[in-house]
Amino acid sequence: SAKAAGRGTFKFFAPEMLADAQERRNMEFDLRSALAENQFSVVYQPSVHIGTQRLSGFEALIRWNHPDRGPVSPDVFIPLAEEIGLIAPIGEWVLRAACAEAASWPQDLRVAVNLSPLQCSSASLPALIAGVLSSTGLPANRLELEITEGVVLANNEQTYSNIASLKSLGVKIALDDFGTGYSSLGYLRTVAFDKIKIDKSFVAGAVAPGSKNAPIIRAVVSLASELGMESTAEGVESQDELALVRQLGCDYVQGYIYGKPMAATEARLLANEGATPAANGFLRFRNE
Ligand code: C2E
Ligand code: MG
Ligand code: MG
Ligand code: MG
Numbered sequence: 001s002a003k004a005a006g007r008g009t010f011k012f013f014a015p016e017m018l019a020d021a022q023e024r025r026n027m028e029f030d031l032r033s034a035l036a037e038n039q040f041s042v043v044y045q046p047s048v049h050i051g052t053q054r055l056s057g058f059e060a061l062i063r064w065n066h067p068d069r070g071p072v073s074p075d076v077f078i079p080l081a082e083e084i085g086l087i088a089p090i091g092e093w094v095l096r097a098a099c100a101e102a103a104s105w106p107q108d109l110r111v112a113v114n115l116s117p118l119q120c121s122s123a124s125l126p127a128l129i130a131g132v133l134s135s136t137g138l139p140a141n142r143l144e145l146e147i148t149e150g151v152v153l154a155n156n157e158q159t160y161s162n163i164a165s166l167k168s169l170g171v172k173i174a175l176d177d178f179g180t181g182y183s184s185l186g187y188l189r190t191v192a193f194d195k196i197k198i199d200k201s202f203v204a205g206a207v208a209p210g211s212k213n214a215p216i217i218r219a220v221v222s223l224a225s226e227l228g229m230e231s232t233a234e235g236v237e238s239q240d241e242l243a244l245v246r247q248l249g250c251d252y253v254q255g256y257i258y259g260k261p262m263a264a265t266e267a268r269l270l271a272n273e274g275a276t277p278a279a280n281g282f283l284r285f286r287n288e
Pocket of ligand 2: 057114146176
């Protein structure tokens with residue numbers, strides 16, 4: 001294990017390592033006790049409205065600090081948690097933490113929380129969300145739930161009915177990682193998303209000469225706008241990328257240029273400043 005290898009030879013857990021049956025069993029075993037042992041935390045990444053350059057809110061992102069391995073990526077343990085039946089308690093924990101935190105921010109700021117496919121198709125989702133909103137005092141319109149294409153494409157009746165119930169509560173729904181899945185356009189007709197988040201793989205390289213990414217982003221922004229949905233460009237890291245996505249008409253930007261995911265205490269400071277942040281201006285905050 002990483003621990004047996006000793007200090008100074010720390011190695012990160014890579015997704016491929018789950019292919020090893022023993023590694024996978026170890027990871028599952030450790031995941032089962034992680035919640036009870038307080039190993040999870042939530043970090044918050046700023047989202048900025050491009051037109052006004054004002055902070056619009058934060059996306060809540062879960063972190064697992066493994067006692068021996070250190071940070072494990074949610075891309076690794078969230079799918080595992082789904083497979084072994086742990087996503088409900090973990091997902092509920094994130095929702096409560098994020099909504100409680102957001103309730104302390106100024107009222108114009110929203111929090112976005114990611115939902116995994118199983119959470120989306122659970123019949124108890126609307127009641128869970130309503131309960132979390134009422135116990136934390138967060139108004140429904142300040143919560144945005146992010147779901148991925150895979151969720152919608154699963155074409156599950158319960159998922160569609162959940163989305164309708166959540167929307168009638170006033171909760172916002174965003175389509176996350178747009179463009180990375182099967183990208184059937186059919187479900188844009190079926191589900192009235194409030195926002196489309198353009199995956200960071202389209203932003204990366206978009207400024208390179210001859211890249212096809214820019215016309216694709218422009219088309220998605222225009223599609224979103226015609227459908228009455230807003231758009232966010234994910235993964236914006238440089239000034240050139242920021243200038244490009246602004247020119248392409250994106251409404252919001254989220255990316256390292258405005259800040260990496262940060263601890264709740266730092267997000268709270270930023271939220272309460274109420275300032276118009278300059279790009280890179282958040283870097284005085286200690287990022288993870
Ligand atoms: P996502 O929802 O698309 O979140 C955005 C990911 O992009 C985050 O990775 C964030 O740290 C990263 N990112 C943001 N800006 C930049 C940038 O400028 N450059 C680059 N290279 N990356 C950037 P993270 O936190 O590792 O999360 C990975 C994925 O894990 C998330 O993708 C989401 O699908 C999932 N996830 C995270 N937290 C949760 C959770 O609480 N529940 C569920 N169900 N899934 C979660
Ligand atoms: Mg997301
Ligand atoms: Mg995303
Ligand atoms: Mg993602």
